[in-house]
Amino acid sequence: MRWLRYHGANGIRYGIVEGETVAEIDTTPFETWQRTGTTVQLDAVKTLVPVIPGTFYAIGLNYAAHATQFAALQGLKIPTRPQPGYRANSALVAHGEDIVIPAASGGIQYEGELVVVIGKTARHVAESDALSIVLGYTIGNDVSERAWQKIDNGLWRAKNCDTFKPMGPWIETDVDLPSLMTRVRINGEQRLEFRTNEMIFSIEQHIAEITKYITLHPGDVIWMGTEGSNADLKAGDVVEIELDQIGTLRNPVLAERP
DSSP, X not given: OEEEEEEETTEEEEEEEETTEEEEESSOTTSOOOEEEEEEEGGGSEEOOSOOOSSEXXXXXXXXXXXXXXXXXXXXXXXXXXXXXXXXXXGEEOTTOOXXXXXXXXXXXXXXXXXXXXXXXXXXXXXXXXXXGXXXXXXXXXXXXXHHHHHOGGGTTTTTSTTOEEEEEEEESOOOGGGOXXXXXXXXXXXXXXXXXXXXXXXXXXXXXXXXXXXXOTTOEEEOOOOSOXXXXXXXXXXXXXXXXXXXXXXXXXXXXX
């Protein structure tokens, strides 16, 4: 099932994407719901960020090549256990919305990521049960300013500037994780491809680790990190992050106006 959060004639709603139409529901996929009987054309509504998370978790250095490269560049140690961080909801933008390069920035880079969307309230979850609390998956672009990332504690601006967290376009519930592939294209040219599930620490391990200490709630998201090297983006670029069973997150890049 494919859940879309959108703005249409009836305001902000959730619906089920069925081909080129969206079947509206009366609540959200995180609650008891039913179809309202209203359908709309997919291209007639504005796609929104698929969920506004209560808590926005993000995993760094979770793929081998990326971890090795950036640990060396940033003077970091490769994690020996799951170590989630946090991102700011204020940085979220939807599929199709602009990524804005800050005027004070020396340059920004993309990071194509699988996003896990939590569907149930949970604490002390075993790895073997971890996927049972997942509603589905979406796509994230963890836009990063590398110079700031190196000098700032907490990654407060390097990862969390306005527009630095495109997410969408929807939540897909039916995903075969072992066969999932991630591809990144810039202006239609493929720059990166990797097996999405070949993480240093798995989704299950991260959920188990987080819930030892913190309750996960419906709508929380966990961004699972990226692989490979990432190129600088410039104004006029269009970034596409494709996860083949989920869809494509596409965002144009603009320069901030002084």
